[in-house]
Amino acid sequence: MEEFPSKYDPQSIEDHWYEFWLKAKLFTPNPQSKRPPYTVMIPLPNVTGRLTLGHTLNNSIQDILIRYNKLTGHETLWMMGMDHAGIATQVVVEDKLLKKGTKKEDLGREKFVQEIWKWKEEYATTIRKQLKKMGFALDWSREQFTLSEDYSKKVIKVFVDLYKKGLVYRGEYIINWCPRCLSALSDEQVETEEEPGKLFYIKYPIIGTEKFITVATTRPETMLGDTAICVNPKDHRYKKLIGGTVLLPIMKRSIPIIGDDYVDPEFGTGALKVTPSHDPFDFTLAKKHNLEFINIMNPDATLNENTKEYNRLDRYAARTKIIAALKKEGSLEKIEDYRLPLAKCERCHTAIEPRISKQWFVRMKVLAKPAIEVVKNETVKIYPKRWINLYNHWMENVRDWCISRQLWWGHRIPVYYCSKCYDPKNAETNKSRKNAEMKIPKGMIVSTSKPKKCPVCGSDAIYQDKDVLDTWFSSWLWPFATLGWPKQTRDFKSFYPTQTLVTGWEIIYLWVARMIMAGLEFTGQVPFSSVVFHPLIRDKKGKKMSKSLGNSPDPMDLIDKYGADALRYGLQLITPKEQDVLYSEKAIDVGRKFCNKLWNAARLVWMNHKDDNETPPSQPTIYDTWIISEFNVLIKKTNNHFSNFELNAIARDIYDFVWHTFCDWFLEIIKICPSKDTAKYLLKQIIIMLHPYIPFITEEIYHKFNFAKKSILLEDWPKIKAVKIDIANVRALKRLIEEIRNIRGLFNLDPKEKLSVIINTSEDFSNFLGKNHMVLQGLAGLKDIDYDRTPDQSVASIIMPALECYIILAGIDIEQERKRLSTEITALSKKIDEIKYRLNNPNYIRKAAPPVKQREQERLEDFLKKKEGIVKAIEKL
RNA sequence: GGGCGGUUAGCUCAGUUGGUUAGAGCGUCGGUCUCACAUACCGAAGGUCAGGUGUUCAAAUCACCUACCGCCCA
16 A cells, blocks of 8 residues: 555655656647637746745636646646846845945946846746745746846837837926935835824914914924915915915025915814925925925935035934924924824835936826726726726826836836937926927937937937836736737737736736736737736734735745645635635645545545546446536536636635545445446546646646546546436435434434434335445444334434434433424424415515425425424324 | 725634525534544534614615724825
8 A cells, every 4th residue: 555655745746746747848838729828927026035925825826727727728828937126126135235234336336236136046046946846837938037138128119119109208206205225116116104203383483473373294304495385265264364475484584375275274283384395295286386496305315405504414313403493493382292104115114205306207197098998898807896996096097107216226218318418407398298299308319229329419428317117117018028029929929918817906006007008008909808816815913924024934834844735725715705815824734634635535546446447437326426416516616616716615615525525425435335437537527626726636646546648737627427317315315314423423322333223204215225225324323224114112203304214222311302302393383483474475475486485385394294293203202 | 084895603714696494614512543534534512694774575695874893095
């Protein structure tokens, strides 16, 4: 038996099968195949570090879909690739260098970028290893990287094309600025955390009066750049002051009081200080009211020369000093505690500063319009449906996308300037290029390659824009840039558009929406026909798992402990359709136990039936027919669930079938009533069906049996086999066995004690039981079965609508039995009354559907018969 | 402030067009080393389906309201 040990040991087989799959090139599709294509693009992992449990879940889902589609006859491509992840990667490498005391500036741009490449190679290797350990059917031959030479060309082409179409422009805008990364951040790269803070009330003297107007602010240092006070014109307290001026404390500048509806009279004092250069809302307000813009900060969040004595002070140091100065002046009314939402850099958690700067933008409205349409008309289907709302909400309110980043790691912006004739000041006036016809500033060249000479003055002193592109500006091209686009390659023609995108809902804006826009704009087609959003994994306390919190277990440790299949299956079992996953390691243990159960079921079949045929039996027993019929139900449910991407339901259904139908009943039955071919045939069907979820163990079992194909992955998905024979008797037998076991438990009988029973039932069913008495005796633990007799000994009674079964028990406690039966009568009577009441209701008679009425009538009759039987049984006691 | 989701057994969750006696896993309790599996087997206990109102012959399921929890956007 050493060839098939009783304990399943994943470690001894998993690596071997992955190598086998790779050698057999099972994951590499042929673009010329006649089979229908099925393509999934991996949500590219960042090269920032090791993979987490979140990746494991995300990729498991894709692997299940890929393998399922391969088994159902598709030519499958699961595209592998990684993301250079601009700011994220640069920050980790910077931190790593800083720990050694090196700043990136010490190295210079080129050397620093080389350092990042080294890091990238290291982590790309780790990530590949991890993905292989999980068993993922990724096509490694087509692996991509968003910063590869080839991919970069496409990114640059897209920038230039969009510029030519007037969809990319350079503009001055208030943006989120990270003073540590010294870079602009997109709105989506900013996270808001609520923190305890203070609300400062500052008094601004109204010129020409003795009065003050008090404003409340959480960032008092910005007052140095105030250029107005704004109040709500409907606010009676301040209405009269509009048009007046106040004196800005410390700076002693006079600034106007303006009125605007946007001010919330309820917040603070109802008066707002306006700092156009340092607050997004104030920025808009200032544009509207033509206010002055005064920048008071340097890029690193120290104050600048516009702040007199605070020049070069850090923003927080300045805050302290300013508060002291205001106090001294008598301009500080009070300080209150206040919980404020603080915007921080997603990557380094530094508080961001809004800042006016020149950046590159993509005009989004025009791209969004068709993208909204394809979701509405279901060219792109979204699962679960509720995410459509979120998608629409964002798309309808989409703002222009700031795509420039002040980083070194990324695609350099393909814009060149002539040192001789380009004047940055002139360019600034051309704030936003509204359309393609508008003039390109003199001396600026937008081109896929560096121009040798300035086309205006002929100078060869040309320099490139220092900034790089937002990382998402490369990943939004992912579904087609990886397939050869813009060339019409064989891959592109065969595998684009792709079928399913699987991702977490948190990047619906950052990525999914943008890919749809890019697909439509650059290929004229949607990039995928369905999007599946899966939940996030949270820890037991409901906290999102993240590298920084350190609350994600390392999937590799879990694989060592439980095996990859157990991890995959356990995760699917606990991943709900519409809620986040509350992770607990116990789930993985459940997966492990399930694998072991399957293993042992296979072992039993192997011991007794390995030489059977693997095709369905020609002479099925009634039990064969029964189990095939139950399996048909499972196939049908599974196929339905796959079409809606309800992978959790599938995992549950198969678990239940394998354990509680196949093992608990069928395998137990065939020990007593042997069957030919069915066990082996069905086991094969089961492992095929489970293969997408637990690829390693199913491949191993498949080979233990020497089934026909080279790999289980080349098999055909199970099909429903029509069943003609009525299996109602098997179900009734099963129920009878359960009832007898129940009595055994209630009376605390020794499992080894064989019981004698008397059964009174229909002629048909007693004939059936007569033929099948071995199964009944074996599974219920009986010795003698008598038919059609009134018991004259003390018995425990099982009363079913069409059957009475008396278990002869010598020393039975009569009181206990009477009590048990009475309780049952009470429950039955209640049920009977309810049904009778309903059946007599004229509205019910008129309105209820006929099948419902019929079923209710049958139930009533069953209950009445059962009750009658129990009453008799009590009398006999 | 606006929006979305949730509330079902001690815990984590299923419950597909309203219609059998609301299910599972884990945990608990009782009994079994029965020749595939003690990572197992057999059984049991445990639920006013958050609360309220309504629609309906019939509501965990549909509508509205309330409470609490979570998330997103401002």
